[in-house]
Each structure stands twice: as C-alpha cells, then as structure tokens.
Amino acid sequence: MPGATRETGGGGSHEDAPRGGDGGTPRGIVVVTDRRQARQPLPEVIGAAVAGGARWVLLRERDLPRAERLALARRLRELLAPVGGTLLVAGPDPLDGDAVHLAAAGPYPPPALPLVGRSCHDEAELRRLSTEDYVTLSPVFPTLSKPGYGPPLEPAGLARLVTRTPVPALALGGVDTPERVAACHAAGVAGVAVMGAVMRADDPAGLVRSLVAAVAETTVDGRWAG
Template sequence: MPLPAPLLLITDRALNDRPVVETVEAALEGGCRWVMLREKDLPPESLLNMAWELAALAKRHHAALSINSDLEAAKAVGAGLHLPAGGDIATARVALGDAALIGASAHSLEEAEAAQQAGADYVTLSPIFATASKPGYGPALGLEGLRHAVARLHLPVVALAGIDATNAAACRAAGAAAVAVMGGLMRAGDPQGETAALLHALREA
C-alpha cells in the first residue's frame, strides 16, 4: 500500500505551547498531508474528541489521519492505525479492514521485520538521529542503519527522530519512503513555514 504523503506530522501536546489542533492546521496549511494523533496519556474520551477534530481538518485538506495505538478511535473516525512494536496487527486488520493503513513502530531491523511479517503496511524506524523527543531507544541508527533496513525490507520505511529540513533529503536518498517529524514541528514557532521548508527539501531529494 503506498503511503499517503512523504511527510508525516506526529502530534505531542507536551512539546507544544499552543493547542494541538492549531499546530496541525498550520502544518496542513503548509502542505502536510499525513498526520498521526499520538497523545498516549489522554483519556479515551478526550482522545476521541481530538480525533474527530483532526479528522475534520484532514478531510478539509484532503489529508490522511492515523491514530497511534487506539484502535477504537481509529475505527470510529475512519482513520489509519499506528501500533507500537509488537502490537497486534492481525486484530487491527480484522477490525479496520484491508483498505486501512496500519503501521508499526520499529527501533531495529528485527522489529521492522517482525512488523512486516505480521502484515504492517509500513514501519516507522527510529531513532535515525539523536533527539530529545525519542529518548530511551538506544543509539541513533544513522543514515547507514536506515539504508541497511530499507535494503532488507519489502515495505515502506518512514524515517523518524531528529529530522528537519537540513537532513530530510538525506533520509530520502537513503531509501526512506517518507520522513516523520514530531518535535521539529510541534515546537516550531511557525509550523506552516517549517512544514513548507521540509516539503521543499523532500522535493529537492
């Protein structure tokens, strides 16, 4: 299954000094066409409310929405689902159907291969570069680690962690089908401008 877009925005309201919905809207105005709602500590009802808000924004901008970990929210709003490493992809596939975009996190080639075997449509591979947003997952894999994983896998790899407009093109050149950005956009003073800069860098790649 092809990915919705070359740039994935992952939300984290802890990194943001404005409402998440405002940042996402700015990124969509800047050209982002794939958003992942990742707010793991929100109560289910609050997460669902935010999912509906983002689903409406995504529809308005002809963008795709994925929900991190919450199968029921993804099913309710008709979004894709992103699971942690080792998540139950088979159950998600039955619940959401063959047309749903289902991805998984991976922090090593072994985890990525397991997700591929389980039927994931894509994996996010991290950390590619060192970043405060993804602590505790071991040393950065680097572009060589990314290149090695892409060569071994048969599904799209989304490069994650420490990615900005200065290195996004290098990730694509190493074989990443897309790049994912969390802190770089959630913390940005101008999310619309930062999104446009990232997309320009990806087009140059």
C-alpha cells in the same frame, strides 16, 4: 508496487492496494503529535502544519481518556479533510477511523483495517511484520523528544534497514531540517515523520513548508523515489 502481492517474514501475503485519504501509504512529511511539547493548542499547531503542506498526521496522546482523544481525532480529521489528508492513530484503537499505527511491542497480528503501520527499530522487529502497510524506522538522529532513546541509526543504518523491510518506510527521530530530510531520502525511505521540531516551532507552517520543499526537490513525478 500497487497491486503487487508481497510475501513477508511472517509467512502471510498482503495486497498493496491504494489506501489512505490520498490513495496510498504515508509518504513525504508526516507530522506526529505531542501536546506536551506544543507551544500552541494542538489543533492550532496541526492547522498550521496542514497550511504548510502536511497531508499526513499521526495522533499520539495515548494518555488521554478515550472520549477526549476521540474528540481530538475528530477535530484533526476536520482540519485534514479539505486538503484530502489522512489521520493515523497510535493504536490499536482507530478512534472511529480506519488507519492505525502500532508499537513494536504489539499487538500481533495487527488488526484488519485498511491502513496499518508499525514502529520498528531493528531487523528482528522487521521480521515480525505480516500484513502491515508501512513502518517507521527510528531513531535516525539524536532527538530532543526522546533523549537517550537508543543509539541513532544515522543514514547508513537507516539505509540498511530500508533494504530489509517489505513495505514502505518512514524515517523518524531528529529529522528536523531540510538537509536531514534529503539524507533520509537518499537512504531510500518513502517519507519522514517529524514530531518535536513541529510541536516546538514558533512557526509550524513555515517549518513544515521548508520540509515539504525539501521533499519536492527529491521527488520523481511528485513521489519520493524511495
């Protein structure tokens, strides 16, 4: 709840002030980059995704030299700026921005930035949270991007973890159809993160549009009930 202070398993407190380019934590559809899967140059894929309604993008590409990755981050921010979107960066280096997404392995504690997310996969990782603003929970479904990466949570497992997290959660992993978006919403998440399906799509804008429409069908006053 905006303005509320939450106590976390790490023993700290956190003020849930509005954050991010749209004034909050990630919700709805979050597009995650992977240039190796992309069928077009990454800026073209993201430009199409933004045209389809994406307002949150998570830049991965951690193997790139910093200068190249910084240039890519700046380009993606240019694509998001006209629609008030936000670029999240797989951190801890925010690449001259103010929003990072951290791995479950660390660093701990998280950096003092306006918007910080964390990848989580089980209750033990959720208990390590301290001042993070949101989490991703994965993998929800079997995924082509990371085949064999852990047993999928499935909607029931996702719902269980959602009840254990003190911050908004995004579903990640195999959420590639409107039906799966709806199933994740029913589990109580604030949004879904999509990587491979968008990167591999012949029509990224069309795919994102269909997922955004699925979100719209499950919102209350423009926001996910979860």
